[in-house]
Amino acid sequence: MRALILIVALTLVSLAGTAPVQAQEGHPLKGSWIGTWTGNKTHGNDVVIVMNWDGKAVTGMINPGTDNIPIKAATLNPTGWVVHLEADGKDKGGAVVSYVIDGKIENLPLPNRTITGTWKSQKENGAFKIGRQ
Amino acid sequence: MKLGAPRVFAAALAGLLLATVPLIAHHEILAKFDDKKPMTLNGVVTLVDWRNPHAHVFMNVKDAKNEVLNWAIELESPIDLGENGWSRETLQPGDAIVVEGWAARNGTRQVWGNSVAVKATGRKVMTVVAKVPPPLLQARPTPRWPDKQPRLGAPSPGSAQGYWAFPSSTALVENGVTAPMDQWGLLKNIADAPKVAPLQPWAQALYLERQRRFLQDDPMFLNCKPPGGPRQFQQPYGVQFVEDRERKRIFVLIGSGNSNYRIIQTDGRTFAGQVGGDDDNPLYYGRSVAKWEGDSLVADTRGFNEDFWFTNGGLPHTDQLRLIEKFTRADFDTLKYEVTIEDPGAYTRSWSANATLRWVAAEELPRFLCQENRP
Numbered sequence: 001m002r003a004l005i006l007i008v009a010l011t012l013v014s015l016a017g018t019a020p021v022q023a024q025e026g027h028p029l030k031g032s033w034i035g036t037w038t039g040n041k042t043h044g045n046d047v048v049i050v051m052n053w054d055g056k057a058v059t060g061m062i063n064p065g066t067d068n069i070p071i072k073a074a075t076l077n078p079t080g081w082v083v084h085l086e087a088d089g090k091d092k093g094g095a096v097v098s099y100v101i102d103g104k105i106e107n108l109p110l111p112n113r114t115i116t117g118t119w120k121s122q123k124e125n126g127a128f129k130i131g132r133q
Numbered sequence: 134m135k136l137g138a139p140r141v142f143a144a145a146l147a148g149l150l151l152a153t154v155p156l157i158a159h160h161e162i163l164a165k166f167d168d169k170k171p172m173t174l175n176g177v178v179t180l181v182d183w184r185n186p187h188a189h190v191f192m193n194v195k196d197a198k199n200e201v202l203n204w205a206i207e208l209e210s211p212i213d214l215g216e217n218g219w220s221r222e223t224l225q226p227g228d229a230i231v232v233e234g235w236a237a238r239n240g241t242r243q244v245w246g247n248s249v250a251v252k253a254t255g256r257k258v259m260t261v262v263a264k265v266p267p268p269l270l271q272a273r274p275t276p277r278w279p280d281k282q283p284r285l286g287a288p289s290p291g292s293a294q295g296y297w298a299f300p301s302s303t304a305l306v307e308n309g310v311t312a313p314m315d316q317w318g319l320l321k322n323i324a325d326a327p328k329v330a331p332l333q334p335w336a337q338a339l340y341l342e343r344q345r346r347f348l349q350d351d352p353m354f355l356n357c358k359p360p361g362g363p364r365q366f367q368q369p370y371g372v373q374f375v376e377d378r379e380r381k382r383i384f385v386l387i388g389s390g391n392s393n394y395r396i397i398q399t400d401g402r403t404f405a406g407q408v409g410g411d412d413d414n415p416l417y418y419g420r421s422v423a424k425w426e427g428d429s430l431v432a433d434t435r436g437f438n439e440d441f442w443f444t445n446g447g448l449p450h451t452d453q454l455r456l457i458e459k460f461t462r463a464d465f466d467t468l469k470y471e472v473t474i475e476d477p478g479a480y481t482r483s484w485s486a487n488a489t490l491r492w493v494a495a496e497e498l499p500r501f502l503c504q505e506n507r508p
Contacts, residue, residue, distance in 0.1 A: 025352060
């Protein structure tokens with residue numbers, strides 16, 4: 001599973017290296033993001049997040065197509081562009097792993113803006129950084 | 134320092150000239166240059182780069198240490214310069230010039246050229262006087278097709294084309310709201326931002342961010358992204374309506390951006406299969422279907438992408454944007470443009486804005502191509 005995530009991640013990274021990031025002037029969270037949640041032994045160091053905005057709520061998925069962790073709560077506070085994500089995944093044994101991600105959008109005006117912060121679950125925590133693709 | 138009367142007069146004159154410097158360019162000049170940092174350069178021309186969206190003159194200038202540095206002087210577009218009688222031949226490498234302008238915000242050796250003078254003669258070159266529409270002496274009747282439907286484009290078959298320009302408003306503001314801004318939508322008072330439109334909190338914060346950064350993130354400025362939505366009617370080079378009645382469609386040729394076009398379908402089709410936007414192929418100009426209601430063409434447009442700013446000034450939109458546009462040729466020389474914005478992704482309710490455009494007779498659209506010198 002981790003190898004698959006790594007392949008997906010490397011593919012996205014290689015694409016990002018050859019093609020300009022698609023402009024996205026709408027809701028700042030909308031789009032595909034790729035990066036790392038450092039120290040995550042349950043779901044691997046690399047992370048892919050896809051988010052959407054329907055006008056009322058942010059929805060999305062962590063590691064779509066591999067671990068498929070649906071985002072159950074997501075907020076964006078425009079004051080400081082503070083991001084809060086919550087999602088429940090499962091470990092190899094089937095136990096629920098509840099993730100909480102807190103971060104801040106940096107380089108807001110740029111298409112390849114980033115979200116930098118921290119992540120934590122019941123057992124682990126670490127630094128979090130993703131960049132919009 | 135005490136100023137004598139001549140100096141006071143000169144300073145006042147300079148201030149007046151500065152205040153009336155015509156800024157026509159394809160984007161907010163203040164996005165790149167700082168009007169609070171005037172500077173004067175004395176040097177020698179090394180190269181003239183005559184390409185849209187802006188012509189550039191490169192010049193060698195000696196600094197305080199007697200070191201020669203190359204500076205780029207940004208000017209209006211070759212189209213505007215050409216209309217004022219200037220060409221790529223006006224200045225030649227080796228010409229000594231004096232440039233007065235505004236320094237680049239990012240500290241690079243770039244200057245917006247408010248004034249370029251040939252040092253030997255003092256002759257001002259590359260000056261641009263903004264075009265103004267001729268005064269209307271009397272209202273002429275709306276030109277019509279034989280079936281009495283108003284003509285949105287050329288007044289009669291075989292006549293010179295003509296186009297619409299000189300918009301009365303160059304940035305969207307909700308009807309009834311007063312929020313002074315410059316021609317590129319930069320607010321005079323940023324505290325007016327919440328009044329401009331009924332923005333959702335995130336959209337208002339993003340609008341404020343864009344305003345605070347002098348609109349320098351405008352994708353039309355950075356990457357020549359098309360002026361989709363109402364922005365196509367806010368640009369300096371106008372729009373042209375070409376009515377293809379046989380196939381029941383109207384082409385809107387965009388004079389700015391990259392000379393793109395938009396098609397308004399008038400054949401009675403609906404949005405079947407595209408309701409809520411065409412997810413597979415969202416567009417800069419969306420998909421438009423229209424019908425005539427009396428003397429007005431009413432267009433319903435959906436399917437926009439999120440890769441552009443739909444108005445000068447940087448009001449955000451999402452792919453849920455829907456525009457109801459009403460075009461009325463009130464008389465021969467006046468086109469009323471009324472637009473209702475529906476975008477539940479970015480706004481708390483629908484809202485409307487109006488503008489008028491003036492007919493520019495007997496001329497084709499300026500041949501402007503932003504991407505000549507942009508990535």
